[in-house]
Amino acid sequence: MYYPYIIKELRHRHNRTLVNILGISFGIALFISINALSSAYKKAAGQPFKDMGADLIVQRAQKQQNNPGSQPKSMRGIRLPFSNQLFSKQDLIELKNLEDINAAAQALLLWEFTKTGFTSIMGVDLQQPALGGLKAKNWIYKGRFPDKKGEIALEKHFAKFKKIKPGSSFMISGQTFDVVGTIEIKEGAQVSAANIYMLIDDARGLLGKSTGAVNLIYLGLKDPSMQNRIKSQISSKIKGASINSSDSFLELMGGVSMISDKFSLIASMVGLLGAALLIIKTMTSNLVERSYDIGILKAMGWTRADIQKQLMVETFIQAIAGGLLGILMGYLISFLLGFLSISIPVPWEMGFVPSMAKQTQALNEIVRLPISVSVSLSASAMGLSVVIGCITGYILGKRTERMKPADIFRQL
Amino acid sequence: MNNILTAANLSKSFKALQVVKDVSLTIQNGEFACLVGKSGSGKTTLLSILSGLEKPTKGRVSINSTSITDSSENELALFRREKVGFVFQSFHLIPTLCAWENVALPLFPVKMDKEIRKKRAIELLNQMEIGHRAEHRPSSLSGGEKQRVAIARALVNRPEIIFADEPTGNLDSETSGAIMDILKHLNKKNGMSILMVTHDQDLAASTDRIIHMKDGKVVS
Ligand SMILES: Nc1ncnc2c1ncn2[C@@H]1O[C@H](COP(=O)(O)OP(=O)(O)OP(=O)(O)O)[C@@H](O)[C@H]1O
Ligand SMILES: [Mg+2]
Numbered sequence: 001m002y003y004p005y006i007i008k009e010l011r012h013r014h015n016r017t018l019v020n021i022l023g024i025s026f027g028i029a030l031f032i033s034i035n036a037l038s039s040a041y042k043k044a045a046g047q048p049f050k051d052m053g054a055d056l057i058v059q060r061a062q063k064q065q066n067n068p069g070s071q072p073k074s075m076r077g078i079r080l081p082f083s084n085q086l087f088s089k090q091d092l093i094e095l096k097n098l099e100d101i102n103a104a105a106q107a108l109l110l111w112e113f114t115k116t117g118f119t120s121i122m123g124v125d126l127q128q129p130a131l132g133g134l135k136a137k138n139w140i141y142k143g144r145f146p147d148k149k150g151e152i153a154l155e156k157h158f159a160k161f162k163k164i165k166p167g168s169s170f171m172i173s174g175q176t177f178d179v180v181g182t183i184e185i186k187e188g189a190q191v192s193a194a195n196i197y198m199l200i201d202d203a204r205g206l207l208g209k210s211t212g213a214v215n216l217i218y219l220g221l222k223d224p225s226m227q228n229r230i231k232s233q234i235s236s237k238i239k240g241a242s243i244n245s246s247d248s249f250l251e252l253m254g255g256v257s258m259i260s261d262k263f264s265l266i267a268s269m270v271g272l273l274g275a276a277l278l279i280i281k282t283m284t285s286n287l288v289e290r291s292y293d294i295g296i297l298k299a300m301g302w303t304r305a306d307i308q309k310q311l312m313v314e315t316f317i318q319a320i321a322g323g324l325l326g327i328l329m330g331y332l333i334s335f336l337l338g339f340l341s342i343s344i345p346v347p348w349e350m351g352f353v354p355s356m357a358k359q360t361q362a363l364n365e366i367v368r369l370p371i372s373v374s375v376s377l378s379a380s381a382m383g384l385s386v387v388i389g390c391i392t393g394y395i396l397g398k399r400t401e402r403m404k405p406a407d408i409f410r411q412l
Numbered sequence: 413m414n415n416i417l418t419a420a421n422l423s424k425s426f427k428a429l430q431v432v433k434d435v436s437l438t439i440q441n442g443e444f445a446c447l448v449g450k451s452g453s454g455k456t457t458l459l460s461i462l463s464g465l466e467k468p469t470k471g472r473v474s475i476n477s478t479s480i481t482d483s484s485e486n487e488l489a490l491f492r493r494e495k496v497g498f499v500f501q502s503f504h505l506i507p508t509l510c511a512w513e514n515v516a517l518p519l520f521p522v523k524m525d526k527e528i529r530k531k532r533a534i535e536l537l538n539q540m541e542i543g544h545r546a547e548h549r550p551s552s553l554s555g556g557e558k559q560r561v562a563i564a565r566a567l568v569n570r571p572e573i574i575f576a577d578e579p580t581g582n583l584d585s586e587t588s589g590a591i592m593d594i595l596k597h598l599n600k601k602n603g604m605s606i607l608m609v610t611h612d613q614d615l616a617a618s619t620d621r622i623i624h625m626k627d628g629k630v631v632s
Pocket of ligand 1: 407449450451454456
């Protein structure tokens with residue numbers, strides 16, 4: 001092996017070398033950005049749940065829920081949201097008996113319809129783990145979180161809209177409550193947002209049910225990867241349950257977010273295959289040009305293996321250079337994509353806001369795309385370019401096998 | 413004197429076309445033999461077979477009692493690397509490599525000290541009186557200089573025999589004479605066996621033996 005020869009060859013045919021390196025780097029950059037993008041969307045979709053501290057939200061929709069957007073004319077006062085009907089005692093026992101649950105919290109979500117509009121009311125249980133709605137107690141903007149009967153906290157924007165400050169009082173369905181604080185909903189936590197927060201017993205009182213009324217259950221799992229198994233367990237045990245997880249967001253987001261692992265693998269493989277084909281193609285036409293050299297090398301007693309090695313190292317160097325450049329380009333593309341904001345649509349049954357009121361509060365969350373190129377992604381990109389280098393080098397070597405010096409020299 | 417090369421009943425066909433027909437010949441150790449004949453008579457083909465570049469359709473070849481008749485392609489490559497030197501009409505130098513690298517070309521696959529390899533190449537270039545062009549690429553050398561580099565390359569592996577296919581075919585008569593002198597010198601002083609193809613009657617006449625070829629047969 002004589003390395004200066006390899007370098008001289010690559011330098012002499014610099015256009016070809018450049019095409020090869022760029023070809024591989026585009027393939028690698030594509031591979032990196034597709035993978036980074038799809039995992040960024042997954043991360044973004046998981047964000048609302050991460051902020052809530054829950055992996056699953058269990059609800060029960062109204063039975064004849066044909067058109068969630070229609071509002072019965074007679075509807076007034078305190079109601080259960082369409083998507084949040086009460087769980088039966090049996091349901092709650094079933095849920096309690098589930099295995100692999102780390103933490104569970106119950107809540108009662110209500111809607112109040114008045115002449116002028118609606119409010120959503122979240123009743124939480126302070127005795128339970130801080131999942132979902134109860135997370136709001138960490139997001140106090142002013143004042144404190146309600147901890148006694150008759151106390152409420154208002155969401156910041158709602159309070160501002162109603163021109164209510166902590167210390168004043170607020171009427172809900174004819175009852176007077178003390179406003180003890182305001183709450184600022186964190187970005188990404190819209191799914192657990194309500195206008196008004198109170199203790200669950202107060203909410204039960206508003207609904208006219210004394211004990212045990214629950215229509216919203218937050219579950220934290222011991223192992224989030226078991227999500228799907230537990231989901232199907234719950235839906236088999238509780239008839240009509242709708243269970244949401246971060247996957248529900250992904251489904252709604254559509255587009256790029258729908259890129260499954262399999263698809264991104266296939267797409268990036270196509271990119272890489274293109275790069276490999278390109279390098280094989282340019283190197284093969286290179287071989288035609290170089291058949292003269294190969295004839296000389298063979299005549300001078302270079303064996304097949306010697307020539308194979310020479311070509312392997314040549315393609316290998318180009319693949320490594322292309323791989324490094326591609327990783328750099330992938331980082332750059334990902335960095336630029338990181339400036340994108342994406343909107344995460346919230347499934348209607350988790351908006352906690354009457355759907356006819358969509359115009360007042362968009363059911364979308366806008367977040368910056370949390371894109372990043374992981375070390376393992378770069379490493380696998382590098383590995384792939386090495387593999388491309390080896391394979392194309394091998395194929396090229398194979399093609400020189402049948403070249404005979406006597407034939408080559410005669411054709412000159 | 414013993415034979416450096418023995419060929420028996422060589423035939424070579426390309427599909428239906430028989431190019432070499434039942435050729436038997438020997439070259440003696442230290443002999444400078446010359447192969448002449450009309451264009452298309454099969455000289456280059458015969459030389460390729462004798463030097464292990466190509467396999468005969470029929471017949472046997474051995475050089476210094478090493479038979480290459482049944483050798484694999486890989487064994488033939490090693491055989492050429494170790495025992496044979498080549499000089500061609502169109503020099504066949506690698507354009508991207510400089511003169512000394514071209515000389516060292518047959519040694520690159522051989523495990524040996526880099527410095528020794530380069531030293532030997534430069535030494536041979538000095539012998540060919542173009543040591544001063546060692547770092548130059550073939551494109552900047554004249555035809556005669558290129559052929560000197562090629563002869564140095566043919567010698568770098570210390571071969572047992574040199575095959576030269578019209579080594580002066582691309583050179584003017586004066587340069588031809590100089591190249592011929594080098595080959596004769598190698599033959600006389602170093603005892604190198606040489607089989608050369610040429611069209612030049614005068615050059616042929618100045619060698620030890622002339623082998624005539626006609627229509628693929630050795631006629632005398
Ligand atoms: N691979 C091949 N396939 C078909 N025909 C071939 C092949 N190699 C050589 N020939 C034919 O064999 C014949 C002899 O060719 P060769 O090159 O040996 O002649 P030569 O004596 O060296 O001629 P010249 O003096 O012109 O170099 C020619 O007719 C040539 O066309
Ligand atoms: Mg010829």
